[in-house]
Amino acid sequence: MNSAQGFPSDDTARLLVAAGRGDVHAFGQFYDRVVGTIVECVHAVVGDPVRAEKIAHEVLVEVWATAGSYSPDRGDAVSWTVRLAQRRATEQVASAPEVEYADTAPVRQDRGRVADGLTRLTRSQREVFLRVHRQGQTYREVGKAMGVSVVAVRALARDAVALLRDVLA
DSSP states (O other), X not given: OBTTTTBOHHHHHHHHHHHHXXXXXXXXXXXXXXXXXXXXXXXXXXXXHHHHHHHHXXXXXXXXXXXGGOOGGGOOHHXXXXXXXXXXXXXXXXXXXXXXXXXXXXXXXXXXXXXXXHHHSOHHHHHHHHHHHTSOOOHHHHHHHXXXXXXXHHHHHHHHHHHHHHHHO
C-alpha cells in the first residue's frame, strides 16, 4: 500500500506501465494520484511552493516521456517518481546561483561541519548515505551493489542520518 496517497502500489504500477504503452487515460489517473505527493516532496527540497509546482510539473512530463522505461521489478511506481522528483529538485537547488552574503563565515562553517560529519561515518555508512542521497539509488540497488541486505542498508542509512543530524545540531 502506498501510504502517501492511500492507493495500492500495484495499482499505480499498473497505471504507469499502461502509460508507458501510450495510454493517456492511465497516465491521467497516475498523475492525479501522485501529483500532491510530488509537489510536497519537491517543496520540502526547494522551499518555494511556486517553484515546487513548476519542478513537479517538469518531473511528471519526464515521467510521461520515460514511463516505458519503468519496470515494477525495480520498485514501487510512486517511489520511482519521487526519486526522480527529489533528484530534479536537488539539481535545481544545487545549480542555483550562489547568493553573496556580507558574512559567509556561517556558510563555510556549515560546509565544514557537514564534511566533518561525513568523515565520522563508517566507510559503509558513508557509502550508503552517498549512494542514496547523492546518486538517488534505492535501498535495494545499494544492497545489491554492496552485497548486503536491504535491512542492513536501512540500518546504515538511519545511523548515518542520525550521526549527521547530531553533528549539524
